[in-house]
Amino acid sequence: MNPPALLKKRLVIVAGKGGVGKSTVAAAFALSASRQGKRVLVAEVHGAERMSHFFEVAPIGPNIREIRPNLFAVNVQPRDAMREYALMVLRLKALYNLVFENRLVRYFLDAFPGLNELVMLGKIWYHVEEIDKKTGRPRWDLVVVDAPATGHGVFFLEFPKVVLAAIQGGPLAFHVAMMQEMLTDPRRTSLQIVTLPEEMPVREALDLRRVVHDELKIPLGYVFVNCVNPPLFNQRELEDYRLLLELTDARLPRLKRLFEAAQWRISRWRIEEEHLALIRRSLNLPRVELPFVYEREFRARAIEFLAQKMADQMGLAG
Numbered sequence: 001m002n003p004p005a006l007l008k009k010r011l012v013i014v015a016g017k018g019g020v021g022k023s024t025v026a027a028a029f030a031l032s033a034s035r036q037g038k039r040v041l042v043a044e045v046h047g048a049e050r051m052s053h054f055f056e057v058a059p060i061g062p063n064i065r066e067i068r069p070n071l072f073a074v075n076v077q078p079r080d081a082m083r084e085y086a087l088m089v090l091r092l093k094a095l096y097n098l099v100f101e102n103r104l105v106r107y108f109l110d111a112f113p114g115l116n117e118l119v120m121l122g123k124i125w126y127h128v129e130e131i132d133k134k135t136g137r138p139r140w141d142l143v144v145v146d147a148p149a150t151g152h153g154v155f156f157l158e159f160p161k162v163v164l165a166a167i168q169g170g171p172l173a174f175h176v177a178m179m180q181e182m183l184t185d186p187r188r189t190s191l192q193i194v195t196l197p198e199e200m201p202v203r204e205a206l207d208l209r210r211v212v213h214d215e216l217k218i219p220l221g222y223v224f225v226n227c228v229n230p231p232l233f234n235q236r237e238l239e240d241y242r243l244l245l246e247l248t249d250a251r252l253p254r255l256k257r258l259f260e261a262a263q264w265r266i267s268r269w270r271i272e273e274e275h276l277a278l279i280r281r282s283l284n285l286p287r288v289e290l291p292f293v294y295e296r297e298f299r300a301r302a303i304e305f306l307a308q309k310m311a312d313q314m315g316l317a318g
C-alpha cells in the first residue's frame with residue numbers, strides 16, 4: 001500500500017496479540033496523521049485506556065477530547081456506548097433509565113453474547129459516518145481504533161458476520177449490515193497488524209492475517225514490527241569484532257564480560273532477523289519496523305520518537 005493511501009482511509013484498525021504495542025502504534029500513527037493535517041479521532045475500545053498516559057494528559061473518558069492539535073481521543077466503554085445508542089433510539093432519558101438502568105434488564109443485557117462488541121462497533125461506525133453540522137463534511141478525516149487483543153479482538157470484528165448469518169431483516173440486521181460494509185470496504189477501512197520479532201507474536205500475527213483477510217474479508221494495511229533491536233555491527237564491524245576477540249580474549253580477561261555482552265546482543269539480533277524474515281516471507285504486507293525505545297518512562301517522548309520513525313518509513317512528512 002502506498003503510504004498516503006493509508007491516510008486517505010476513514011477507519012484504521014490496529015490489532016494484534018496482547019501487549020505487543022497496539023496502543024503504542026495507534027497513538028504514534030494517530031499523531032503522525034494529525035501532523036499531516038488530518039483531523040483524527042483515536043478510539044480505544046478495550047477498557048483500560050492508555051492514551052492519557054502516552055500523551056501525558058488527564059484520563060480519557062466517554063467524551064471526546066482534543067489532546068493535541070487535530071488529535072482527539074475517546075475511550076469507548078460498552079455501557080456508555082449502549083446508553084448513547086439507546087438514547088438515540090429511545091430518545092427519552094427517563095425511559096432509558098427505566099429500562100436500561102433496571103438491574104434485572106442489565107443482568108440479561110450483560111449476559112447477551114456479543115452485545116458489548118456490537119454497541120462498541122456501532123459507536124465506531126457512527127463516528128466514521130459522522131457529519132459535522134456546520135460544514136456538512138465528515139467530522140473526522142480518520143478514526144484510529146485501538147482494537148482489543150487478538151482472540152477477543154477477532155470476535156469484535158467477527159461479530160457483524162455472525163449476526164448477519166443469524167438474522168435477516170429488521171433494524172438490527174440493517175445496522176449490522178452497514179457496519180459489515182464499512183469493515184470490508186477497502187476504500188474506507190484498513191487493518192494494521194502489530195507484532196514483535198518473537199516466535200509467539202509472529203505466529204499469532206499469521207493467524208490474525210488468515211482470519212482477517214481470508215475469513216472476514218477486512219482489507220489489510222501494514223504490519224508493524226515493534227520493539228526491534230537494530231543490529232549492533234555491520235558486516236565489516238562484525239569482522240573487526242571477531243578479530244579483536246581472538247587477539248584480546250586470553251590476554252585481557254577483564255574484557256570478557258564486555259565481549260559476552262556484545263555476543264549476547266549479536267545472538268539476540270540473529271533471532272530477531274529470523275523472525276523478521278518469516279514476517280517478510282509469510283505475512284506479505286508492507287512493513288514498518290519500530291525500534292525498542294530505551295527510556296525510563298515510556299510516555300510522550302517515546303510516542304513522538306516512534307511517530308517520527310513511522311513517518312520516515314511510511315514516507316510521511318513527520
Ligand SMILES: Nc1ncnc2c1ncn2[C@@H]1O[C@H](COP(=O)(O)OP(=O)(O)OP(=O)(O)O)[C@@H](O)[C@H]1O
Nearest residue numbers: 017018019020021022023024149227291292293298
Ligand atoms: N517500541 C517500544 N520500546 C519500548 N517499550 C515499548 C515499545 N512499545 C511498547 N512498549 C512498552 O510496552 C508497553 C505495552 O505497550 P502497549 O500498551 O502499546 O501494548 P498493547 O498491545 O496495546 O497491550 P494490550 O494488549 O494490553 O492492550 C508500553 O506501555 C511500553 O511500556
Ligand SMILES: [Mg+2]
Nearest residue numbers: 022023050146
Ligand atoms: Mg492496548
